Amino acid sequence: xxxxxxxxxxxxxxxxxxxxxxxxxxxxxxxxxxxxxxxxxxxxxxxxxxxxxxxxxxxxxxxxxxxxxxxxxxxxxxxxxxxxxxxxxxxxxxxxxxxxxxxxxxxxxxxxxxxxxxxxxxxxxxxxxxxxxxxxxxxxxxxxxxxxxxxxxxxxxxxxxxxxxxxxxxxxxxxxxxxxxxxxxxxxxxxxxxxxxxxxxxxxxxxxxxxxxxxxxxxxxxxxxxxxxxxxxxxxxxxxxxxxxxxxxxxxxxxxxxxxxxxxxxxxxxxxxxxxxxxxxxxxxxxxxxxxxxxxxxxxxxxxxxxxxxxxxxxxxxxxxxxxxxxxxxxxxxxxxxxxxxxxxxxxxxxxxxxxxxxxxxxxxxxxxxxxxxxxxxxxxxxxxxxxxxxxxxxxxxxxxx
Amino acid sequence: xxxxxxxxxxxxxxxxxxxxxxxxxxxxxxxxxxxxxxxxxxxxxxxxxxxxxxxxxxxxxxxxxxxxxxxxxxxxxxxxxxxxxxxxxxxxxxxxxxxxxxxxxxxxxxxxxxxxxxxxxxxxxxxxxxxxxxxxxxx
Numbered sequence: 294x295x296x297x298x299x300x301x302x303x304x305x306x307x308x309x310x311x312x313x314x315x316x317x318x319x320x321x322x323x324x325x326x327x328x329x330x331x332x333x334x335x336x337x338x339x340x341x342x343x344x345x346x347x348x349x350x351x352x353x354x355x356x357x358x359x360x361x362x363x364x365x366x367x368x369x370x371x372x373x374x375x376x377x378x379x380x381x382x383x384x385x386x387x388x389x390x391x392x393x394x395x396x397x398x399x400x401x402x403x404x405x406x407x408x409x410x411x412x413x414x415x416x417x418x419x420x421x422x423x424x425x426x427x428x429x430x431x432x433x434x435x436x437x438x439x440x441x442x443x444x445x446x447x448x449x450x451x452x453x454x455x456x457x458x459x460x461x462x463x464x465x466x467x468x469x470x471x472x473x474x475x476x477x478x479x480x481x482x483x484x485x486x487x488x489x490x491x492x493x494x495x496x497x498x499x500x501x502x503x504x505x506x507x508x509x510x511x512x513x514x515x516x517x518x519x520x521x522x523x524x525x526x527x528x529x530x531x532x533x534x535x536x537x538x539x540x541x542x543x544x545x546x547x548x549x550x551x552x553x554x555x556x557x558x559x560x561x562x563x564x565x566x567x568x569x570x571x572x573x574x575x576x577x578x579x580x581x582x583x584x585x586x587x588x589x590x591x592x593x594x595x596x597x598x599x600x601x602x603x604x605x606x607x608x609x610x611x612x613x614x615x616x617x618x619x620x621x622x623x624x625x626x627x628x629x630x631x632x633x634x635x636x637x638x639x640x641x642x643x644x645x646x647x648x649x650x651x652x653x654x655x656x657x658x659x660x661x662x663x664x665x666x667x668x669x670x671x672x673x674x675x676x677x678x679x680x681x682x683x684x685x686x687x688x689x690x691x692x693x694x695x
Numbered sequence: 696x697x698x699x700x701x702x703x704x705x706x707x708x709x710x711x712x713x714x715x716x717x718x719x720x721x722x723x724x725x726x727x728x729x730x731x732x733x734x735x736x737x738x739x740x741x742x743x744x745x746x747x748x749x750x751x752x753x754x755x756x757x758x759x760x761x762x763x764x765x766x767x768x769x770x771x772x773x774x775x776x777x778x779x780x781x782x783x784x785x786x787x788x789x790x791x792x793x794x795x796x797x798x799x800x801x802x803x804x805x806x807x808x809x810x811x812x813x814x815x816x817x818x819x820x821x822x823x824x825x826x827x828x829x830x831x832x833x834x
Contacts, residue, residue: 318796325708325787325804342763346770346797427762447762447793528761649763 294323294461295330303457311357311401315453322450323461332423332462337365337455338411340427340448341398343391343650350449352393354456355400365455366406366416367398368428368448369590369617369647376643376652387651401456407645408619409589410520412439415621420542423466425454429667430524430589436534438519440542442466445533465534471543472552473506473536476559480509481567486517486595487664487681491567493522494574494666497530499560506536506550513540517592521665524589528667574666574679580611582659584689586682587617588648588668593625595682596642600631602686603638609692613656614640617648640689649673662688698834703813705783706805707824709795713781714821717814717831718743718751723759726768726794734777749777752820754810757786758794766794773798781822783810783829803829 302308303316319331341347370391376383399405406415409428418424418441426435427446435441444464446454454460464470477496483489496505505526514522514537526532536543536550544550586599599616608614616635618626623644626632632642646652649671660676662685663669669677678694688694720743728738734749749772758765772778782795782802795802801824806813814820814831821830 322792325792344767346766447790449793
């Protein structure tokens, strides 16, 4: 790989050990993909987590004096103050990892967004920007809905790119690699956000790795519908980018999306496939102990939806009701009265928090409900049923789901 | 029986040197689905189920699963000193590079011959990533 004089000096350690390690990682990735050079990026999003591997790398950089050169936002860990006031069962060693991770991201000068949808508010790429965005919904959203360019980064490679302000030029940063691979004919009627969840789940599972081009979408998907499609297709599969010609920015026709090539494969999605996906996800019914919403983090609009469904209602005594969101969305939801309504009904709206963190240990032997297959996938709970938001709220009020 | 020895060129991704008994997997590997204290593969339907990754030279087609679990999985093996000594892969991706980088295990690909034809479980393999060389010794 070609390296500039400055990059060679970074590798020689002249800018400190933290910056050196960051570039060493990027060069290794570049070598793996035969990248010719590093190219500037304008921003990054590190999918930080309370995991030991993440802690090791961010502390290596922070202790070595590294600082982010471009805006670099962070994923949720958990709201330590909030959860430790409510629960005394969170293991101290895991809480310590979470504390140190959050502190180290602060030391490297990251934007402390603790949000998994940073592209909506805290760190928004523009069309055509080169960026390094990790996190399952973020990578495909940024590539497809916004039309910026990012590879499928890990937390560490995204942080390293934020520190150096560059990324190795390979994969989706190169136009020719952004062409569609699979044609997906959507014949199913997509009514709401949950239908996009099911569509994402099905397409990801069916294709695995690739760039689907979806046709037959009849109306402009909403922000939340796009988020759900992105999150689920990149969890059940590895979909870093997709096209919905007419609704995503980069190609206005199917031919353009395939860059003149023929699709590797064609699949059709009817109501039958979506019902089947729904059936796979709804494993049981009966009494529930908790409802978990906001994976990915709920937007202001979704907090409003929850408030409307809960207005004047009371959540069942035996059910804990959680909504995870970003700090920015919660501030506005408070101002609009949504948080008050949810809390009055007996629910919690928490910020900075991911479903896959030790703060939920009190629920490890409990049965819950969510509208997100991604939440169910983490297996932090005994059993998680997946259903529409309306059904989750109704079950929370009744204490059971039939 | 006479032992045979063959040395092949390879492409270095993460440098360093590692040697050990080869363990060949034809299926992708998720390090999270191993016992972090012993390195035993716990993924029931996997061809390596019950086998031990610790101190082996692992030959496998690619990684799999989400970045967070994959990286954390290899990191946990390394912190209990039961990580593989070297990784030989066919299809490398970003997450695997990050994983190997964090635990300082040599990672190579593009052997000049198909590793699945040349290397058998039980061979003794030396991976010298710095010199872009893999030596396979069969007893």
